[in-house]
Amino acid sequence: MADTAVHAGHESGHHVTTTGLSNNKLAMWLFLGSECLLFGGLISTYMLYRGRTGDGPGPNQLFDIPLTSISSFVLLMSSLTMVLAVNSAKRKDDANTKLWLVATALLGSLFVGAQVYEFTAFYQEGIGFTTSLFSSSFFTLTGFHGVHVSIGVLMLLALAAMITRNRVAGDKAEAVELVGLYWHFVDVVWVVIFTLVYLIPA
Amino acid sequence: MALTSPAPSRSLGAFRRPVEATGWKSWVFTVDHKRIGIMYGAVALFFFLVGGTEALLIRLQLAAPDNTVLGAGLYNEMFTMHATTMVFLFVMPLAAAFANYLLPLQIGARDVAFPRLNALSFWIFLFGGIFINTSWFLGGAADGGWFMYSPNSSGLFSPSHGVDFWVLGLQIVGIASLLSSINLIVTVLNMRAPGMKLMRMPVFTWMVLVVQFLLLFALPVITVALFLLSFQRNFGASFFDVDKGADPLLWQHLFWIFGHPEVYIIILPSFGIISEVLPTFSRKPLFGYKFVVFSGATIGFVGWGVWAHHMFASGMGPVSVAAFSVATMLIAIPTGVKICNWTLTMWGGKLWFTSAMLFAIGMIVLFTIGGLSGVTHAVATADTQQTDTYHIVAHFHYVIVGGAVMGLFAGFYYWWPKIFGKALNERLGKWNFWLMFIGINFTFGPMHVLGMQGQPRRMVVWPDKLTGEGYFDLAFWNEVATWGAFTIATGVSVFLWNVWYTHRKAEVAPLDPWDARTLEWMTASPPKAHNFDAIPNVHALDELFHRKYEEVDTDKGVRLKKTSTAEEVLAAEEARGDAHIHLPSPSYWPIVLAFGLPIIAYGIIFNLIMAFVGAAIVLLGAFGWVLEPSVAEPGDYESPSDDHHMKELDPVG
Amino acid sequence: MLVKPSRRAAAALAGLGLLLVGCAKDAPQDTFRPAGENARDIDGLQRPLFYVAGVVGLIVFAFIGYAMWKFRDRGQEIPEQSHGNPKLEIVLTVLPAVILAAFAVPAVSQVFALDKSDNECVINVTGQQWWWEYDYEKGSTCGGVEIPESIVTAGELVIPADTPVLLRITSRDVIHSFWIPRLNGKRDAVPGRLHTLRMHADEPGIYVGQCTEFCGLSHARMRQAAVALDTADFQAWVDNQLAPYQAPAEGTLAAEGESEYAAQCSRCHQVNGLTDDSGNPVLAEPDQSVLAGAAPNLTNLMTRTAFAGWTFDLISDECRDRLWNEPSETFGDVYLQGVWMYTPADATTPACFNELNLREWLRNPPAMKPMYTDPDKLEATDGLTRGMPNLNLTDEQIEVLVAYLLERK
Amino acid sequence: MTTTDTHEHHGHAHGSDEPHIPTDRYFINVALVLALVTALETSTYWWPDGMQTVATVALIIMMTIKFFMIILVFMHLKFDNRLFSLLFYMGLFLAILVYCITLASFRFFF
Numbered sequence A: 001m002a003d004t005a006v007h008a009g010h011e012s013g014h015h016v017t018t019t020g021l022s023n024n025k026l027a028m029w030l031f032l033g034s035e036c037l038l039f040g041g042l043i044s045t046y047m048l049y050r051g052r053t054g055d056g057p058g059p060n061q062l063f064d065i066p067l068t069s070i071s072s073f074v075l076l077m078s079s080l081t082m083v084l085a086v087n088s089a090k091r092k093d094d095a096n097t098k099l100w101l102v103a104t105a106l107l108g109s110l111f112v113g114a115q116v117y118e119f120t121a122f123y124q125e126g127i128g129f130t131t132s133l134f135s136s137s138f139f140t141l142t143g144f145h146g147v148h149v150s151i152g153v154l155m156l157l158a159l160a161a162m163i164t165r166n167r168v169a170g171d172k173a174e175a176v177e178l179v180g181l182y183w184h185f186v187d188v189v190w191v192v193i194f195t196l197v198y199l200i201p202a
Numbered sequence B: 001m002a003l004t005s006p007a008p009s010r011s012l013g014a015f016r017r018p019v020e021a022t023g024w025k026s027w028v029f030t031v032d033h034k035r036i037g038i039m040y041g042a043v044a045l046f047f048f049l050v051g052g053t054e055a056l057l058i059r060l061q062l063a064a065p066d067n068t069v070l071g072a073g074l075y076n077e078m079f080t081m082h083a084t085t086m087v088f089l090f091v092m093p094l095a096a097a098f099a100n101y102l103l104p105l106q107i108g109a110r111d112v113a114f115p116r117l118n119a120l121s122f123w124i125f126l127f128g129g130i131f132i133n134t135s136w137f138l139g140g141a142a143d144g145g146w147f148m149y150s151p152n153s154s155g156l157f158s159p160s161h162g163v164d165f166w167v168l169g170l171q172i173v174g175i176a177s178l179l180s181s182i183n184l185i186v187t188v189l190n191m192r193a194p195g196m197k198l199m200r201m202p203v204f205t206w207m208v209l210v211v212q213f214l215l216l217f218a219l220p221v222i223t224v225a226l227f228l229l230s231f232q233r234n235f236g237a238s239f240f241d242v243d244k245g246a247d248p249l250l251w252q253h254l255f256w257i258f259g260h261p262e263v264y265i266i267i268l269p270s271f272g273i274i275s276e277v278l279p280t281f282s283r284k285p286l287f288g289y290k291f292v293v294f295s296g297a298t299i300g301f302v303g304w305g306v307w308a309h310h311m312f313a314s315g316m317g318p319v320s321v322a323a324f325s326v327a328t329m330l331i332a333i334p335t336g337v338k339i340c341n342w343t344l345t346m347w348g349g350k351l352w353f354t355s356a357m358l359f360a361i362g363m364i365v366l367f368t369i370g371g372l373s374g375v376t377h378a379v380a381t382a383d384t385q386q387t388d389t390y391h392i393v394a395h396f397h398y399v400i401v402g403g404a405v406m407g408l409f410a411g412f413y414y415w416w417p418k419i420f421g422k423a424l425n426e427r428l429g430k431w432n433f434w435l436m437f438i439g440i441n442f443t444f445g446p447m448h449v450l451g452m453q454g455q456p457r458r459m460v461v462w463p464d465k466l467t468g469e470g471y472f473d474l475a476f477w478n479e480v481a482t483w484g485a486f487t488i489a490t491g492v493s494v495f496l497w498n499v500w501y502t503h504r505k506a507e508v509a510p511l512d513p514w515d516a517r518t519l520e521w522m523t524a525s526p527p528k529a530h531n532f533d534a535i536p537n538v539h540a541l542d543e544l545f546h547r548k549y550e551e552v553d554t555d556k557g558v559r560l561k562k563t564s565t566a567e568e569v570l571a572a573e574e575a576r577g578d579a580h581i582h583l584p585s586p587s588y589w590p591i592v593l594a595f596g597l598p599i600i601a602y603g604i605i606f607n608l609i610m611a612f613v614g615a616a617i618v619l620l621g622a623f624g625w626v627l628e629p630s631v632a633e634p635g636d637y638e639s640p641s642d643d644h645h646m647k648e649l650d651p652v653g
Numbered sequence C: 001m002l003v004k005p006s007r008r009a010a011a012a013l014a015g016l017g018l019l020l021v022g023c024a025k026d027a028p029q030d031t032f033r034p035a036g037e038n039a040r041d042i043d044g045l046q047r048p049l050f051y052v053a054g055v056v057g058l059i060v061f062a063f064i065g066y067a068m069w070k071f072r073d074r075g076q077e078i079p080e081q082s083h084g085n086p087k088l089e090i091v092l093t094v095l096p097a098v099i100l101a102a103f104a105v106p107a108v109s110q111v112f113a114l115d116k117s118d119n120e121c122v123i124n125v126t127g128q129q130w131w132w133e134y135d136y137e138k139g140s141t142c143g144g145v146e147i148p149e150s151i152v153t154a155g156e157l158v159i160p161a162d163t164p165v166l167l168r169i170t171s172r173d174v175i176h177s178f179w180i181p182r183l184n185g186k187r188d189a190v191p192g193r194l195h196t197l198r199m200h201a202d203e204p205g206i207y208v209g210q211c212t213e214f215c216g217l218s219h220a221r222m223r224q225a226a227v228a229l230d231t232a233d234f235q236a237w238v239d240n241q242l243a244p245y246q247a248p249a250e251g252t253l254a255a256e257g258e259s260e261y262a263a264q265c266s267r268c269h270q271v272n273g274l275t276d277d278s279g280n281p282v283l284a285e286p287d288q289s290v291l292a293g294a295a296p297n298l299t300n301l302m303t304r305t306a307f308a309g310w311t312f313d314l315i316s317d318e319c320r321d322r323l324w325n326e327p328s329e330t331f332g333d334v335y336l337q338g339v340w341m342y343t344p345a346d347a348t349t350p351a352c353f354n355e356l357n358l359r360e361w362l363r364n365p366p367a368m369k370p371m372y373t374d375p376d377k378l379e380a381t382d383g384l385t386r387g388m389p390n391l392n393l394t395d396e397q398i399e400v401l402v403a404y405l406l407e408r409k
Numbered sequence D: 001m002t003t004t005d006t007h008e009h010h011g012h013a014h015g016s017d018e019p020h021i022p023t024d025r026y027f028i029n030v031a032l033v034l035a036l037v038t039a040l041e042t043s044t045y046w047w048p049d050g051m052q053t054v055a056t057v058a059l060i061i062m063m064t065i066k067f068f069m070i071i072l073v074f075m076h077l078k079f080d081n082r083l084f085s086l087l088f089y090m091g092l093f094l095a096i097l098v099y100c101i102t103l104a105s106f107r108f109f110f
C-alpha cells in the first residue's frame, strides 16, 4: 500500500494530510478494526460448536496446555521484539531494526512451528479437519490465525530484506510501524484465542 | 509515500512502466479516480442489463399461472443470480462509481488516498463479476436464493458448481469492496481541502463515508460465512451439516449480520445523491443539514442491531424475536427525519423540475412506500404472515428500485455534464423518469396484494386454483406486474438511448448548468486529470454557492444576487493554480494482481494446480506493487500539468 | 403463451366491479380472512398497522405534492438560504417515535402470547423435499378424541375444529416453512431443531397453505392443507385411519395391484397391515432409497384430496370447488368420503376420483414434479433419490396399481 | 470526532504530531508484566476443579488486561491520535455486540 496521491506544491517528501496523520496508518487501523469482525465470527463459530465433538475427542482430552502456553509465551515475546524493532527504526538504527525484525520473524516461525506440531499431534490422535464440528471450527479458527502469523513472518522478512537492500519505498520507520501494528494485532487475537479456546474449560 | 525515496524506475527490469495518457492503455492501467469511476459505472450498467434481463425472464415466467417459460431448476438459478447481480454487481459498484468519481472532487482532493489500490478494487470487482457469471456456462449458476440458506446450499443438496462460483465470486468481489472502503475512508478523513471541515462536507460525501464504514465492518462477517460454506463444500468440513450436530441458524445469523447493513449500503448513497439534487433544484440549502448527516450515521449504527428481523419465522425464540422487532421499528425514526428534511428542503424553494429533480422526488415517494411496508414487517407477528411472500418482494423492490436505483438515476442526470461535459437530454430524461416511475408502481405495487393474498416468493409456478376473482385475481395482478417490468425496461432503454444520443449529438454543456452548490462544480467539466489547478480553500458548506451569490440590499429588502458566475469563479481559481503538479502514475500491477484471484477461484473448483498458478500471479503482482514507486521516474513519464491529453480522451469510450 | 392479456384482464376488471358490490371470490390463501384464533390475533394487529402506514404515507405525499405545486418556479426570487429549524426537527422526530411506540407494545406482547405451547393435542410435523409428514402422537387427546395409536399421514393435516392444536415442526433435510395463512403465521422447519406452532380453526373446512422457505428444486410444489373436522367427524377420521388393513378381494385388479405394490413400491412406501405371502408385515425401508429417509404413507391415500406435496388433485376440479365451498355443517360428511364424495350411493366408481393425475404420476413422477431422481446425477447422495423416481411402469402395472390404491381409503 | 476537525495544514505534519514513544526499557517492563499474567493464566489449568467458575472469571479478566496492554502500549494507541482508537474500537465494539447477541440467541450464555 505504499501509495498515495500527491498534493501540489509539497515536494519536500512529506505530503500533508487533513488530520496530520499518515494515510497508511489510518488504513492499517481501519483494516484491523475490520479484522475484529472476522476473528469475532470465527471465534463465535468455535464457541457455538466447541461441545459438538461427535464421536471424536473433545477439547479437554486434546489440548496440551503446557505446550500451548509456551508457544503463547513465544508469540507474546515476539511482540516485545517487534516493538523494539519499531523503536530502533524510529531512531533510524537500521542494524538494530533488522535484528529485531528477524528476531520477531523467528519467534513467529517458532509459534507456527509449534502449531504445525500441535496439528500433527491432533491428527495422530485421530482428529482431523473433518472429524467433527468441534474439530472443523477449531482448525478453521486457529488455522486462520496461523495464516495471519505466517503472512506476518513473510512481511517481516521481506521488510528486513528491503531495508538491507535499501529498497523501502517511502518512510522506513513507518513501514516498520505498520508491520508492527499488524503483528501486535495478530498477537492480541491469540491472547483471546488462548483464553477462550484453550484455558476456559468447555 | 514520499517521492524522494530511492527506488529504481524499472523495478523488475523487463517492464517499462505504462505511461500512456490516451488510448486503451490509458484506461487499463489508469490510477485516476475519475477514469476508475467511469469504468465502475460502465461495468455496473452492463450488469444492470444482465440482472434486468434475468428479472424480465422471471416476470415472463410468472405472467400467467402454471407457466412454462423457465423450468424449476433454471428459475431458481435465475432469481438467485438476478439478486446477486443486482445487489453485488450493479447497485454497489454503481454507488462505488459515483463515490470514486465525486468524492475527491467534493472534498477538493487531487485523487483518492491510494490510487493504485483504487484501480485494484475495480479490477478485482470486474474479474469477480465475470467469474460469477461464467457459472452459467460451466455447469449452471447458483440456485440457493441470494441468502443461500444452509443446509440447502451444501454440496449434498446443491451438487452443481453453481454455489461454489457464488461463494468464491462473492469472496472476490468482497475483497474489492473492503479495499475500496478503506481507501475512501482514508480519503475523506485525510485528503480534504483546507477549510473542508467534516460538517462542511457535502451530504453525498457523508453518506458515502457511512457506507464505507458499513462495508468495512459488514464484509468480514460474510467473509466468515462464505469461508465456512466453502470449507464445507470443498474441503469436507461440516459447519452446516445437521447430521453432525450443526445448527443451520448460524448461517442465517452470519448472513444477515452482513445482510442488513448491506441494505443500508445499498440505500445510503442514493440518500446522499438526492440530498445534493434537492437543494440545487430548490435553490435552497438542505433543510437541517446536521440532522440529515446525523440521522444517516444513526441509520448506519442502528442498522447493526436489527439483522434478525429477517428471521422472525425461523424459530429463534420469542425473546430474540421481540427484541429485534423493537430495534427494527427504531430505525424508522432516523429515516423519517430524512424524509421530512427533504420535503422541507423543497418547502419555500424555487423548484426546477429537471429530470434529476424528478428522479429525486420520485425516489422520496417510492422509498416512503417501501419504508412504510418495511415497518409493517417489523411487527414480528404480522411478519410471520408476510415473510417469504410477495409482500416482502414488494417492500424491498420499492426501497431498492424505487429508492436506490431512482436515486442513482438522479445522479446520472445531475452529474452527467460534470463527468462527460455534455448534459443528458432533458426530454428523453422525462420519458425515462415517467416510464420508470409508472413501471415501478405497476410492477411492485400489485405485489403487495399478491403477498397478502398468499403468493409466496421463489415459486416457479403459481397454480391457477389458488387465484381468487376480482380484486383477488392473482393471475391478473401477476400479469400487471409483468407489464410493469417491461415498462421499466422501456424506461431503461430510453436512458440507454439518451446516453448514446447525448454522446453523439448533444452540445457541450455550460460549466455550471444547474447553478449548483458544491466543490465539484468549481472545476472544469470534465475535470482535468489533477481535478483542481489550485486546491480550493473552503469557507462554508455549499462553497460554490457562496462564491456565486451575495446578499444585496434592494428596495424590497435583502435579496440574494448572483454576483459572479461559475466561469468567473473557475477563472479565479485557475489563476492561482500550481504550475507543476505530480500525479501518481499508471501501473500494471493492479490488473495483474486482480487477475490472479479468479484463477485461484477456478482452481479451487476445478483443479488445485490452477489455484497455485493464480496464487503465483497474485504474489507476483504484490511483489511488483511493493517495489514500484507511486510516481514514475522522470524518464518514464512526465505527468501532464496541462490538460492536453484530456481533450483527446473519449469520455464514454 | 406467456401473457394472455385480454380475457383474463377483462374478467378481472369485471371482478373488480363485482368486488364493489361485494361478490369477489377470495384467493384461498388470503391472509386477511383469518379463520382461527391465532390468525385473527395477528390480523387484529396487522390491519391497524396497514391503516396507519397508509395514512402516514398519504400525509407525506400530500406534503410533497403541495410543495411541488406551491413552490414551482414561477420566476420568484431565489429563496432565503435558511438552514433548518431544530425545533421542528425534534417534533418531527418525536412524532414517528410515538406512533412506533404505540405499536411496539402490542407487538411485543403478541409475540409472547402466540408462543404459548401448552397443549394436549400434539401433532409432529416433518418437512422434507418436497412434502410434509404428520405424525399424531399415540396417547394424545385432540378435542376429546383419543389417539390410541400413532397415525402417519402426508400433505393434508386433519385437525379437530375449534380446538387448539400444537404442531411440533422439524425437517429431515433442508429448511422448510409451514404456513396455513388463514390459521396462523409461518414457522420454519429446521433440521435438528424442534419448533412449535399453534393451530386453531374456528369451523370445519379446508385451509390451504404452502411451504414458504425456499427448499430447492420443487419448493413451488410443496404445498399443504389443514382440514378441520368437528368432534364426531374427527373421531370417524381417526377410526378410519386406524381401521385394520383390508386386503383386496381375490382375483380383482386390486389384488394384482397388491402384489405389484409389494414388489415395486413397498420398499419406499408403507401401507399399514400389508403382509407378505408368509404373513409377515411388509415394512418399507425408505432410508435405503430416499435421501430424506421417508416416503408418504399410503395406507389411506384416498382419504386425501391431493397428493405429492399436496400439489396434484386426487379429486376432480369440480369436486374440489364444491368441497372448498361446502358449508361448515356439511363439510365433514363430504370430506370423510374421500374420492367417493358427491358419488351416488349406487355408483361403483368414485365420481370425484382424478385418475388421470394419479396415472400420470405413476408413469413418470419427475416429469410432473421436478425431483432429483436421475441415477447419473445422484453422486452427491450416493444414489439416494430426492423424490420419487420414474419406475418405468407399464400401462398394465399402472392399471392394477391404481385399482389397488383406490381401495386405500 | 473533534480531533479531525482541526486540520488546517500544519507545515510538516509528521514532525508535529509524532506521538510520544516510550523507551525500550518501558516496553520490556510491560512485556514482563504480560509474561507474568500469562504464567498466572496458565496456572489456572492446575487449579482445583471446584474453582472452575472463579478460574473462568479470572481468565476473562486477565485476558482483557493483556488485550488492552498490548493494544494501548505496544500498538501505541494510548499515545497516538484518538482517531486511531476511534476507528479500531468501532470494529471491536461492533464485533462484541453482534456476536454476543448471536451467541445469546443460541442460548450460549444461559
Ligand code: HEA
Pocket (backbone or CB within 6 Å): B147, B263, B264, B266, B267, B309, B310, B312, B328, B329, B331, B332, B335, B336, B337, B339, B367, B368, B369, B370, B371, B372, B374, B375, B377, B378, B379, B383, B386, B387, B388, B392, B395, B396, B399, B400, B403, B404, C056, C060, C095, C096, C097, C099, C100
Ligand atoms: C435499500 C434497501 C432496504 C431498505 C432501506 C430497507 C428498509 C427497511 N426494511 Fe427492509 N429489506 C430489504 C431492503 C431494504 N429494507 C431487503 C432486500 C429485504 C429482503 C431480503 C430478502 O429476504 O431477500 C428486506 C426485508 C425486510 C424485512 C424482513 C422481512 C421478511 O423477510 O420477513 C424487514 C422486517 O422487519 C424489513 C424492515 C425494514 C425497515 C423497518 C426498514 C426501514 O429502514 C424503513 C424506514 C423508512 C420509513 C419508515 C419510511 C419513511 C418514514 C417516515 C415517513 C416517518 C414516519 C414513519 C412512521 C411513523 C412509521 N425489511
Ligand code: HEA
Pocket (backbone or CB within 6 Å): B048, B049, B050, B051, B052, B053, B055, B056, B058, B059, B079, B080, B082, B083, B084, B086, B087, B090, B091, B144, B145, B146, B147, B393, B397, B400, B401, B405, B443, B456, B457, B458, B459, B460, B485, B488, B489, B490, B492, B493
Ligand atoms: C438491487 C437490487 C434489485 C433490483 C434493481 C431489482 C430489480 C428488479 N427485480 Fe428483483 N430481486 C432482488 C433485487 C433486485 N431486483 C432481490 C434481492 C430478490 C430476491 C431474490 C431471492 O429471493 O433470492 C429479487 C427478486 C425478484 C423477484 C422475485 C422472484 C421470486 O421470488 O421468485 C422478482 C419478480 O418479479 C423480481 C423482479 C424485478 C424486476 C422486474 C426488476 C426491475 O426493476 C428491473 C428493471 C431493469 C431492467 C428491465 C433492465 C433493462 C433491460 C433492458 C433494457 C433489456 C435490454 C437488454 C439487453 C440490452 C441485454 N425480483
Ligand code: CUA
Pocket (backbone or CB within 6 Å): C127, C128, C130, C175, C176, C177, C211, C212, C213, C214, C215, C216, C219, C220, C222
Ligand atoms: Cu419446502 Cu419450500
Ligand SMILES: [Cu+2]
Pocket (backbone or CB within 6 Å): B259, B260, B263, B306, B307, B309, B310
Ligand atoms: Cu433487514
